[in-house]
Amino acid sequence: MLRIPCPFCGTRDHTEFSYEGDATVVYPALDALEEEWFEAVFLRENLRGPHSEVWHHLYGCRSFLIVERDTLTHEIGGVRLAHQPTAEALMQGGTK
Numbered sequence: 728m729l730r731i732p733c734p735f736c737g738t739r740d741h742t743e744f745s746y747e748g749d750a751t752v753v754y755p756a757l758d759a760l761e762e763e764w765f766e767a768v769f770l771r772e773n774l775r776g777p778h779s780e781v782w783h784h785l786y787g788c789r790s791f792l793i794v795e796r797d798t799l800t801h802e803i804g805g806v807r808l809a810h811q812p813t814a815e816a817l818m819q820g821g822t823k
Contacts, residue, residue: 729796732806735788743786750779750793750809775799781809 729741752771755763780794791809796802 729801729803731782731792731794731803733784733787733790733792734806734808735790736784739784739787743784744792745783745785747781747783747791750781777804
């Protein structure tokens with residue numbers, strides 16, 4: 728079982744989270760050609776080793792997180808908020 732350290736809730740079982748996908752994929756513009764969307768969605772490498780993923784803490788604080796996970800060992804190398812403006816506001820101790 729994966730244990731993901733949520734910045735707000737502490738370490739939790741992966742069953743509280745929903746995997747949302749590869750955090751390194753840059754999707755094309757909405758009006759991009761069908762071929763560009765096909766490549767972004769289906770033609771990606773399945774790399775072994777450290778990787779960035781998006782996880783949603785669905786049954787906790789509901790934050791979207793970037794989880795650095797090794798796909799071979801499942802070791803979690805780090806976790807941060809996916810939404811950078813929210814992370815910056817929290818670091819400053821307030822909201823913008």
